[in-house]
Amino acid sequence: MVKKNHEKSIESAASEYKEFSSGFVEGICYLCGEKIVRFDQNKPCLHWLLRKHKRVKKKHIKQLLDSKEIFQVISYLRWVAKTEGKLSQVNDFEAYEANPKLIYQENIKYEDTEWTFWVKKEDLEGHKDQYSSFPHYHLQITIDGRPFVNFSDFHIALSEWEIFNIYARKGAFPSYKYAFPFGESYLDLFTFLPEEKIVDEMVATDDEKKAQYHLQTFIEADPGTTIKGEDIAKLIEERKKTGVPLAKLVQKLKNVRAKTIVMPENLIEPVSRKKRKR
Numbered sequence: 001m002v003k004k005n006h007e008k009s010i011e012s013a014a015s016e017y018k019e020f021s022s023g024f025v026e027g028i029c030y031l032c033g034e035k036i037v038r039f040d041q042n043k044p045c046l047h048w049l050l051r052k053h054k055r056v057k058k059k060h061i062k063q064l065l066d067s068k069e070i071f072q073v074i075s076y077l078r079w080v081a082k083t084e085g086k087l088s089q090v091n092d093f094e095a096y097e098a099n100p101k102l103i104y105q106e107n108i109k110y111e112d113t114e115w116t117f118w119v120k121k122e123d124l125e126g127h128k129d130q131y132s133s134f135p136h137y138h139l140q141i142t143i144d145g146r147p148f149v150n151f152s153d154f155h156i157a158l159s160e161w162e163i164f165n166i167y168a169r170k171g172a173f174p175s176y177k178y179a180f181p182f183g184e185s186y187l188d189l190f191t192f193l194p195e196e197k198i199v200d201e202m203v204a205t206d207d208e209k210k211a212q213y214h215l216q217t218f219i220e221a222d223p224g225t226t227i228k229g230e231d232i233a234k235l236i237e238e239r240k241k242t243g244v245p246l247a248k249l250v251q252k253l254k255n256v257r258a259k260t261i262v263m264p265e266n267l268i269e270p271v272s273r274k275k276r277k278r
């Protein structure tokens with residue numbers, strides 16, 4: 001039954017994602033039906049976060065965020081970032097960092113806009129002053145490198161349910177995970193997919209900037225045997241022709257053991273902590 005529900009939610013996420021992406025390429029927001037460049041103050045919508053209209057001000061962003069759950073916002077922005085086709089536009093590695101003071105951090109980048117979500121332990125406890133004494137998160141938005149929203153601008157309230165999901169993202173509950181269908185980060189892939197599967201789904205590229213993964217393959221001959229240089233040369237030739245990564249092709253070789261290490265490539269840098277205010 002659980003599995004069925006899971007399949008069903010993946011299915012509905014798939015149709016929602018399809019709606020999102022077919023609208024997005026036409027410049028239409030699938031949520032409100034308006035053009036993404038349009039701003040109607042009476043219809044708060046997640047597409048405001050893209051700030052395609054200059055009349056979108058900080059207060060509108062705050063008004064919008066107060067009515068949405070944090071992972072609703074993140075899911076939407078991940079889908080937007082993914083329209084650029086690169087997993088490296090989402091960095092949530094720090095969310096899993098063994099730092100007891102940092103509860104959650106995620107950076108998302110699309111075109112020249114970057115969103116950083118940030119929850120520290122003291123944010124969950126609430127700060128001392130009356131305007132931020134409740135559990136909350138912080139958000140920074142930069143456009144073309146310039147701040148549009150600063151970390152210190154908003155204290156956006158978090159419900160118990162949202163806090164539960166934040167801990168679920170961090171892997172606090174073995175039987176309950178919070179995934180982002182169609183908006184997976186590297187971390188999600190490493191968490192949910194076995195490495196062999198990642199290798200299976202990859203296509204090799206010689207363009208460093210396009211590379212999503214960096215693969216290092218170590219090949220070792222079985223004891224008492226040798227690896228022929230010509231066999232390796234053949235595989236390299238095949239890789240060029242077919243685009244199948246070497247890590248996958250080496251599995252064809254006999255008498256060798258291959259170990260592949262998968263590393264994310266061109267991942268966006270997390271925002272420096274020094275620059276942040278609380």
Ligand SMILES: [Zn+2]
Pocket residue numbers: 029030031032033034045046047048
């Ligand atoms: Zn909209």
Ligand SMILES: [Zn+2]
Pocket residue numbers: 122123127132136137138155278
């Ligand atoms: Zn705070």
